[in-house]
Amino acid sequence: MTIISVSILNRSGKVLLSRQFVEISRIRVESLLSAFPRLIGSSKQHTYVETESVRYLYQPLESLYVVIITTKGSNVVEDLETLRLICKLIPEYLPIYASLDEESIVEAAFELIAAFDEVVDWGGLRESVDVQQVHALTEMFSHEEKLANMIKESKMLEAKEVAKRRAESLSREKSEREKLHKLGSDFGRLQGRSFGGISAETYQASMAMPETGFTFTGMSNYGNLDSKSLQSSAAVESSKVVSAGIGGKGLSLGGNRKQDAVLEALQKEGELVKSSNSQTGIFSEERKNRNLNINMKSPVLQEAVHFVAQEDIVLEMNRDGVIHSFEIKGNLILQVSDSAKASIRIHTKLGDMEAFQVRTHPNIDKNLWTSSQVLGLRDASRGFPVGSPLSILRWRLTSSEEKMIPLSINCWPAESSTETVVIIEYELVAIRELENVAIHIPVPKSASTPKLRGVDGEFTFNSRSGMVEWNVSIIDKDKPQGSLEFVTEPAAATSFFPVQVSFISNEIYGDIGIESVRGSSDESEYKFSFEKLLTTERYSIVHD
Structure with a gap:
């Protein structure tokens, strides 16, 4: 027998996969496969059809057709056995739990072609194999590849850990800088209201001085201030701020007229x-x-x-x-x-x-x-x-x-x-x-x-x-x-x-x-x- 091609088509005749086992041009194969949908007709009595030059053997598989093209002198009984074996192999090489559709066939095209090569050799002759033997022949295991993948995964995990530690370190440094900057700014505003102003840099420098006292440049009217007097003035300012916030009306956004104006503006924009x-x-x-x-x-x-x-x-x-x-x-x-x-x-x-x-x-x-x-x-x-x-x-x-x-x-x-x-x-x-x-x-x-x-x-x-x-x-x-x-x-x-x-x-x-x-x-x-x-x-x- 001589098998020319093994192909998988959808019901409309679109070729999803085709493997040739003899010397034949692509144009010739496409011509043979394009003629297949017109040849099968509506009869369900046979699973093969012949033309002047070739024989088509086919089997429906869900919404697809598995088609084998052979010469007219090929043994049709052996070809039908080959067709049944190929139909058994196709679901085995699809992705796990995938449906038997066009997307799955295209995704598993490489594995299916390798399996077809184990069933039919170059020249179109059938090999004496079954499903289990094809599985054993197509399984490929490489110790070197496994070792290379393990090394690659180890390097990726190590790089992720380094990046994670570096990100945590940068986050801590940024948080500390923000806290220090905020503390200096708050203290500067407090001193500005009491003594005429002090920068955050001056405050940071003063934190390293002894508690016995220090002198601000350009503040001769106040002379030396010890830490206790500074703390008491800070407490007074703090109490003033708190009392002002509680006793006053604050930044109230209330007022029906303002609220109505906002709603009216939103409605003009067409949002709501x-x-x-x-x-x-x-x-x-x-x-x-x-x-x-x-x-x-x-x-x-x-x-x-x-x-x-x-x-x-x-x-x-x-x-x-x-x-x-x-x-x-x-x-x-x-x-x-x-x-x-x-x-x-x-x-x-x-x-x-x-x-x-x-x-x-x-x-x-x-x-x-x-x-x-x-x-x-x-x-x-x-x-x-x-x-x-x-x-x-x-x-x-x-x-x-x-x-x-x-x-x-x-x-x-x-x-x-x-x-x-x-x-x-x-x-x-x-x-x-x-x-x-x-x-x-x-x-x-x-x-x-x-x-x-x-x-x-x-x-x-x-x-x-x-x-x-x-x-x-x-x-x-x-x-x-x-x-x-x-x-x-x-x-x-x-x-x-x-x-x-x-x-x-x-x-x-x-x-x-x-x-x-x-x-x-x-x-x-x-x-x-x-x-x-x-x-x-x-x-x-x-x-x-």
Whole structure:
């Protein structure tokens, strides 16, 4: 048999990796591979196809194709064995816990080419090897490299320690200089009020003199001063300063007129405007921080085995509510914090998931999942990673039905000769409760600060970004609808799009749950925690 090339392509025919084993030009290989997607057609009965000059043997692998190009005189049975061996090798050389996708193939391209070279020699003949033998042949260990790396790491750690000690030393010196300078300046100001002035350098020099007395140059009126009289005068000055600070009104910034002027100036700048819940229109920093932090109302107490069923929504629809694209991307994420519970099997509980495309992680035992809906590693001795989250199950749903979206948004800019009135409405649709809802509406830079007419929630205008920010803490069945109305200078309706929306919820679309978690070897049952989270990856309302 003669194998010309081993290649990995995506479903659209893009070449991710190709290894040739005979003398052949790159243009010829690209020509053969570009013709492959047109040859396979829709038939699923065969895994090979022939042309006048070559034979293609292929096998689907997740969303990819593994393709072997051979001569027509090659033994098709042996070639199929070679194809199956290569398909077994590919997941073994991907990064640990990586998905079988384009990014992983490109990242592991060097290792895959080395493995292919062990299976097929130069000339296109198959080597008599299996998966374990290929592993042994491709493993490379160099004692010199290990020693060089150890020396390099040791030097880096030593350099970091030296830099750390030097930084601490400079910090201490700087702190001491600042303290000494401050002490001299304070003493100089005190002496200036009592005796006519003294510099910090003079004070530092005086600290080294005996306590019996010293004389200041140019201060003949006062003569000699001993340390006791100096201390008493310092105490008097200190008491004067303290009493003045307590008895007087001090630097008070109070006064309603000044405060109103500051607020008015801020409003003219467009930083903050009036909201429905506040007369001044200024939200406290604490409220802003709460809006930035996504906190569910009932946080789950995490066990050593914790699951998160998370879904991200990607949606684009126009201002009339017509959906352009709507996709839900779900992940079942596992996080193990106890190494004793890493070797486990997860018994899932699935509801109606026929409309979803469900896919397991490449290292999950697919036969076990298909037969009993149990998630377990193909090699149970390896165990799941400890301390880092891992997506073990994915699902995907696309739809164009308006009743499926969580939140419907309608935006109605009405332009006249003197102003533009913008009315935005929302309505809860498929999800029963949404939290931390934020709707951002762009405003033309040429327009003035928007004037609020009415809002359900909180209204803020950010002049720097040119965005109207509409925040609603919760939308549920008790109040599923709301609206915002504001006025600005005349502007085209298209300038108020796209409208961006973000929110979170503890309700998801996929009907998935965890029934139990058991050990892979002893079937002992472990406690686990489970939570659901719905977020937005991109939720846009465009003009058309």
